[in-house]
Amino acid sequence: MVEKRTMTLNLSTQEMDLVDRLADEKGLSKTALVRQALRLYQSITDRIDRGEKVFFEHPATKEKAELMVLS
Amino acid sequence: MSGSLIGTFDLLDRRTGKFVEAQLVSPAGSSNVADIDGSWRPLMQARIEQLRSEDRLTIGALGESELQDAHWRWSEKIEMSSNRLDRQSFAIVTEGATQGLMLVTTAGFAKESSQHGKPLVMIDLLATAPWNRRGFDAAPRFKGVGRIMMAAAISLSVQEEFRGRVGLHALPQAEAWYRDRVGMADLGIDDTRMRYFELTEDQARAFLAQ
Numbered sequence: 001m002v003e004k005r006t007m008t009l010n011l012s013t014q015e016m017d018l019v020d021r022l023a024d025e026k027g028l029s030k031t032a033l034v035r036q037a038l039r040l041y042q043s044i045t046d047r048i049d050r051g052e053k054v055f056f057e058h059p060a061t062k063e064k065a066e067l068m069v070l071s
Numbered sequence: 072m073s074g075s076l077i078g079t080f081d082l083l084d085r086r087t088g089k090f091v092e093a094q095l096v097s098p099a100g101s102s103n104v105a106d107i108d109g110s111w112r113p114l115m116q117a118r119i120e121q122l123r124s125e126d127r128l129t130i131g132a133l134g135e136s137e138l139q140d141a142h143w144r145w146s147e148k149i150e151m152s153s154n155r156l157d158r159q160s161f162a163i164v165t166e167g168a169t170q171g172l173m174l175v176t177t178a179g180f181a182k183e184s185s186q187h188g189k190p191l192v193m194i195d196l197l198a199t200a201p202w203n204r205r206g207f208d209a210a211p212r213f214k215g216v217g218r219i220m221m222a223a224a225i226s227l228s229v230q231e232e233f234r235g236r237v238g239l240h241a242l243p244q245a246e247a248w249y250r251d252r253v254g255m256a257d258l259g260i261d262d263t264r265m266r267y268f269e270l271t272e273d274q275a276r277a278f279l280a281q
Binding site for chain 2: 025026027028029032035036038039040042043046
Protein backbone atom coordinates (compact mmCIF):
# COMPACT_ATOMS: atom_id res chain seq x y z
CA MET A 1 0.00 0.00 0.00
CA VAL A 2 1.44 3.35 -1.04
CA GLU A 3 1.65 5.84 1.82
CA LYS A 4 -0.61 8.83 1.21
CA ARG A 5 -0.10 12.36 2.50
CA THR A 6 -2.50 15.27 2.54
CA MET A 7 -1.93 18.87 1.49
CA THR A 8 -4.06 21.97 1.25
CA LEU A 9 -4.09 23.63 -2.14
CA ASN A 10 -4.90 27.32 -2.47
CA LEU A 11 -6.26 28.06 -5.94
CA SER A 12 -7.85 31.09 -7.54
CA THR A 13 -11.51 30.87 -8.54
CA GLN A 14 -10.45 30.52 -12.17
CA GLU A 15 -8.04 27.72 -11.34
CA MET A 16 -10.59 25.91 -9.20
CA ASP A 17 -13.21 26.26 -11.93
CA LEU A 18 -10.77 24.63 -14.34
CA VAL A 19 -10.10 21.79 -11.88
CA ASP A 20 -13.87 21.27 -11.54
CA ARG A 21 -14.43 21.33 -15.30
CA LEU A 22 -11.55 19.00 -16.16
CA ALA A 23 -12.46 16.57 -13.38
CA ASP A 24 -16.01 16.49 -14.71
CA GLU A 25 -14.94 16.06 -18.34
CA LYS A 26 -12.44 13.30 -17.54
CA GLY A 27 -14.68 11.53 -15.05
CA LEU A 28 -12.14 11.88 -12.26
CA SER A 29 -12.17 13.14 -8.69
CA LYS A 30 -10.13 16.30 -8.09
CA THR A 31 -7.48 14.22 -6.34
CA ALA A 32 -7.19 11.83 -9.29
CA LEU A 33 -7.04 14.78 -11.69
CA VAL A 34 -4.17 16.41 -9.80
CA ARG A 35 -2.31 13.09 -9.65
CA GLN A 36 -2.80 12.71 -13.40
CA ALA A 37 -1.59 16.26 -14.02
CA LEU A 38 1.51 15.59 -11.90
CA ARG A 39 2.34 12.46 -13.92
CA LEU A 40 2.00 14.33 -17.19
CA TYR A 41 4.11 17.22 -15.91
CA GLN A 42 6.85 14.83 -14.79
CA SER A 43 6.70 12.98 -18.12
CA ILE A 44 7.10 16.22 -20.09
CA THR A 45 9.81 17.74 -17.92
CA ASP A 46 11.78 14.45 -17.95
CA ARG A 47 11.82 14.50 -21.74
CA ILE A 48 12.80 18.14 -21.90
CA ASP A 49 15.53 17.57 -19.31
CA ARG A 50 16.90 14.83 -21.60
CA GLY A 51 17.09 17.36 -24.42
CA GLU A 52 14.00 16.11 -26.26
CA LYS A 53 11.31 18.33 -27.75
CA VAL A 54 7.61 17.82 -27.09
CA PHE A 55 5.24 18.40 -30.01
CA PHE A 56 1.52 18.36 -30.60
CA GLU A 57 0.60 17.18 -34.10
CA HIS A 58 -2.66 17.87 -35.90
CA PRO A 59 -3.96 14.45 -37.04
CA ALA A 60 -5.10 15.63 -40.47
CA THR A 61 -2.68 18.37 -41.49
CA LYS A 62 0.30 16.85 -39.60
CA GLU A 63 1.10 20.41 -38.57
CA LYS A 64 3.32 20.35 -35.49
CA ALA A 65 3.39 22.79 -32.60
CA GLU A 66 6.21 22.59 -30.10
CA LEU A 67 5.19 22.66 -26.47
CA MET A 68 7.02 25.51 -24.79
CA VAL A 69 7.86 24.95 -21.14
CA LEU A 70 9.26 28.06 -19.49
CA SER A 71 11.58 27.21 -16.65
CA MET B 72 15.13 -7.04 -5.71
CA SER B 73 11.48 -8.01 -6.22
CA GLY B 74 8.51 -5.71 -5.87
CA SER B 75 5.54 -5.89 -3.55
CA LEU B 76 3.15 -8.81 -3.75
CA ILE B 77 -0.08 -7.73 -5.44
CA GLY B 78 -1.76 -11.11 -5.16
CA THR B 79 -1.56 -14.81 -5.87
CA PHE B 80 -3.30 -16.36 -8.88
CA ASP B 81 -3.58 -19.77 -10.50
CA LEU B 82 -1.81 -20.67 -13.72
CA LEU B 83 -2.70 -23.88 -15.55
CA ASP B 84 0.32 -26.10 -16.06
CA ARG B 85 -0.55 -27.55 -19.46
CA ARG B 86 1.93 -30.39 -19.03
CA THR B 87 0.33 -31.75 -15.84
CA GLY B 88 -3.20 -30.36 -16.22
CA LYS B 89 -2.93 -28.95 -12.69
CA PHE B 90 -3.08 -25.40 -11.42
CA VAL B 91 -0.05 -23.89 -9.74
CA GLU B 92 0.07 -20.79 -7.60
CA ALA B 93 1.79 -17.75 -9.11
CA GLN B 94 2.68 -14.40 -7.54
CA LEU B 95 1.90 -11.10 -9.20
CA VAL B 96 4.41 -8.47 -8.03
CA SER B 97 4.90 -4.79 -8.77
CA PRO B 98 7.24 -3.21 -9.62
CA ALA B 99 9.22 -5.78 -11.58
CA GLY B 100 12.74 -5.95 -10.20
CA SER B 101 16.28 -7.00 -10.90
CA SER B 102 15.48 -10.70 -10.43
CA ASN B 103 12.86 -10.47 -13.20
CA VAL B 104 15.27 -8.64 -15.48
CA ALA B 105 17.89 -11.30 -14.72
CA ASP B 106 15.39 -14.00 -15.72
CA ILE B 107 14.78 -12.28 -19.04
CA ASP B 108 18.44 -11.79 -19.79
CA GLY B 109 19.42 -15.22 -18.50
CA SER B 110 16.48 -17.38 -19.63
CA TRP B 111 14.09 -15.72 -22.07
CA ARG B 112 16.58 -13.96 -24.31
CA PRO B 113 18.95 -16.92 -24.92
CA LEU B 114 16.01 -19.12 -25.91
CA MET B 115 14.57 -16.51 -28.23
CA GLN B 116 17.94 -15.65 -29.73
CA ALA B 117 18.70 -19.31 -30.38
CA ARG B 118 15.43 -19.70 -32.30
CA ILE B 119 16.14 -16.54 -34.28
CA GLU B 120 19.58 -17.87 -35.19
CA GLN B 121 17.95 -21.14 -36.27
CA LEU B 122 15.52 -19.24 -38.52
CA ARG B 123 18.43 -17.21 -39.89
CA SER B 124 20.46 -20.34 -40.64
CA GLU B 125 17.45 -21.78 -42.49
CA ASP B 126 17.11 -18.49 -44.41
CA ARG B 127 13.58 -18.07 -42.97
CA LEU B 128 14.10 -14.97 -40.85
CA THR B 129 11.04 -12.94 -41.85
CA ILE B 130 8.43 -11.00 -39.89
CA GLY B 131 5.96 -13.75 -40.72
CA ALA B 132 8.23 -16.50 -39.44
CA LEU B 133 8.94 -14.49 -36.28
CA GLY B 134 5.18 -14.22 -35.80
CA GLU B 135 4.64 -17.95 -36.28
CA SER B 136 7.27 -18.58 -33.60
CA GLU B 137 5.83 -15.74 -31.44
CA LEU B 138 9.16 -13.95 -31.43
CA GLN B 139 8.16 -10.50 -32.66
CA ASP B 140 8.95 -9.08 -29.20
CA ALA B 141 12.49 -10.50 -29.08
CA HIS B 142 13.97 -7.02 -29.51
CA TRP B 143 12.15 -5.47 -26.54
CA ARG B 144 14.65 -3.96 -24.11
CA TRP B 145 12.99 -4.84 -20.81
CA SER B 146 15.87 -3.98 -18.50
CA GLU B 147 16.18 -0.48 -19.95
CA LYS B 148 12.43 0.09 -19.85
CA ILE B 149 12.04 -1.15 -16.28
CA GLU B 150 15.02 0.94 -15.17
CA MET B 151 13.53 4.02 -16.87
CA SER B 152 10.17 3.47 -15.19
CA SER B 153 11.56 3.20 -11.68
CA ASN B 154 11.33 6.89 -10.82
CA ARG B 155 8.37 7.80 -12.97
CA LEU B 156 4.92 8.42 -11.53
CA ASP B 157 3.28 7.50 -14.83
CA ARG B 158 4.93 4.09 -15.25
CA GLN B 159 4.31 0.82 -13.48
CA SER B 160 5.73 -2.62 -14.08
CA PHE B 161 4.36 -6.02 -13.10
CA ALA B 162 5.83 -9.52 -13.04
CA ILE B 163 4.29 -12.96 -12.60
CA VAL B 164 6.52 -15.47 -10.90
CA THR B 165 6.09 -19.17 -10.24
CA GLU B 166 8.49 -22.03 -9.64
CA GLY B 167 11.21 -19.43 -9.12
CA ALA B 168 11.00 -18.11 -12.67
CA THR B 169 9.48 -15.03 -14.24
CA GLN B 170 6.53 -16.20 -16.33
CA GLY B 171 5.37 -12.82 -17.60
CA LEU B 172 6.11 -9.11 -17.52
CA MET B 173 4.07 -6.00 -18.21
CA LEU B 174 4.93 -2.31 -18.38
CA VAL B 175 2.13 0.23 -18.34
CA THR B 176 1.71 4.00 -18.51
CA THR B 177 -1.01 5.78 -16.58
CA ALA B 178 -0.88 9.08 -18.45
CA GLY B 179 -2.57 8.20 -21.73
CA PHE B 180 -5.86 9.29 -23.27
CA ALA B 181 -8.51 7.19 -24.96
CA LYS B 182 -9.23 7.34 -28.70
CA GLU B 183 -12.35 5.17 -29.02
CA SER B 184 -15.33 7.41 -29.79
CA SER B 185 -17.40 6.61 -26.67
CA GLN B 186 -14.51 7.50 -24.35
CA HIS B 187 -12.40 9.84 -26.46
CA GLY B 188 -10.09 12.05 -24.36
CA LYS B 189 -10.70 10.17 -21.10
CA PRO B 190 -7.64 8.91 -19.23
CA LEU B 191 -6.69 5.27 -19.58
CA VAL B 192 -3.97 2.77 -18.74
CA MET B 193 -1.71 2.14 -21.75
CA ILE B 194 0.01 -1.22 -21.88
CA ASP B 195 3.42 -0.46 -23.36
CA LEU B 196 4.82 -3.99 -23.18
CA LEU B 197 3.27 -7.30 -22.18
CA ALA B 198 4.90 -10.67 -22.70
CA THR B 199 4.71 -14.20 -21.42
CA ALA B 200 7.84 -16.33 -21.13
CA PRO B 201 8.78 -18.03 -24.42
CA TRP B 202 8.17 -21.53 -22.98
CA ASN B 203 4.52 -20.54 -22.39
CA ARG B 204 3.91 -19.70 -26.06
CA ARG B 205 2.23 -22.15 -28.40
CA GLY B 206 4.10 -20.81 -31.41
CA PHE B 207 7.46 -21.11 -29.70
CA ASP B 208 7.16 -24.35 -27.80
CA ALA B 209 5.29 -27.40 -29.08
CA ALA B 210 4.47 -28.25 -25.46
CA PRO B 211 3.89 -24.83 -23.89
CA ARG B 212 3.96 -24.68 -20.13
CA PHE B 213 1.72 -22.23 -18.28
CA LYS B 214 -1.62 -20.87 -19.48
CA GLY B 215 -3.16 -17.72 -18.04
CA VAL B 216 -0.28 -15.25 -17.82
CA GLY B 217 -1.76 -12.81 -20.33
CA ARG B 218 -5.16 -12.99 -18.72
CA ILE B 219 -3.76 -12.20 -15.24
CA MET B 220 -1.77 -9.27 -16.67
CA MET B 221 -4.82 -7.90 -18.48
CA ALA B 222 -6.87 -8.19 -15.29
CA ALA B 223 -4.08 -6.34 -13.45
CA ALA B 224 -4.16 -3.53 -16.02
CA ILE B 225 -7.94 -3.25 -15.68
CA SER B 226 -7.68 -3.25 -11.88
CA LEU B 227 -5.09 -0.48 -12.03
CA SER B 228 -7.37 1.45 -14.36
CA VAL B 229 -10.26 1.13 -11.91
CA GLN B 230 -8.00 2.11 -9.00
CA GLU B 231 -6.91 5.24 -10.88
CA GLU B 232 -10.59 6.11 -11.56
CA PHE B 233 -10.20 5.28 -15.28
CA ARG B 234 -13.15 2.85 -15.09
CA GLY B 235 -11.30 -0.10 -16.63
CA ARG B 236 -10.23 1.73 -19.79
CA VAL B 237 -7.05 0.19 -21.26
CA GLY B 238 -5.26 0.79 -24.56
CA LEU B 239 -2.35 -0.83 -26.38
CA HIS B 240 -0.59 -1.30 -29.69
CA ALA B 241 -0.41 -5.01 -30.52
CA LEU B 242 2.26 -6.96 -32.33
CA PRO B 243 0.76 -8.86 -35.29
CA GLN B 244 1.29 -12.16 -33.44
CA ALA B 245 -0.96 -10.95 -30.59
CA GLU B 246 -3.70 -9.09 -32.47
CA ALA B 247 -6.17 -11.98 -32.49
CA TRP B 248 -5.80 -12.53 -28.74
CA TYR B 249 -6.58 -8.92 -27.86
CA ARG B 250 -9.47 -8.71 -30.32
CA ASP B 251 -11.09 -12.12 -29.88
CA ARG B 252 -10.15 -13.27 -26.38
CA VAL B 253 -9.94 -9.99 -24.50
CA GLY B 254 -12.70 -8.34 -26.55
CA MET B 255 -10.93 -5.05 -27.17
CA ALA B 256 -12.11 -2.61 -29.83
CA ASP B 257 -9.87 -2.72 -32.91
CA LEU B 258 -9.22 0.86 -34.00
CA GLY B 259 -6.99 -0.14 -36.90
CA ILE B 260 -3.38 0.52 -37.77
CA ASP B 261 -2.31 4.01 -36.75
CA ASP B 262 0.76 6.12 -37.47
CA THR B 263 2.90 3.85 -35.26
CA ARG B 264 2.27 1.26 -38.05
CA MET B 265 0.82 -1.04 -35.40
CA ARG B 266 -2.79 -2.00 -34.74
CA TYR B 267 -4.29 -0.06 -31.82
CA PHE B 268 -6.78 -1.69 -29.46
CA GLU B 269 -8.82 -0.17 -26.69
CA LEU B 270 -10.94 -1.59 -23.89
CA THR B 271 -14.03 0.33 -22.81
CA GLU B 272 -15.60 0.18 -19.36
CA ASP B 273 -18.23 -2.30 -20.59
CA GLN B 274 -15.64 -4.45 -22.36
CA ALA B 275 -13.48 -4.47 -19.22
CA ARG B 276 -16.43 -5.63 -17.16
CA ALA B 277 -17.23 -8.35 -19.71
CA PHE B 278 -13.59 -9.54 -19.72
CA LEU B 279 -13.48 -9.81 -15.94
CA ALA B 280 -16.77 -11.72 -15.96
CA GLN B 281 -15.43 -14.40 -18.37
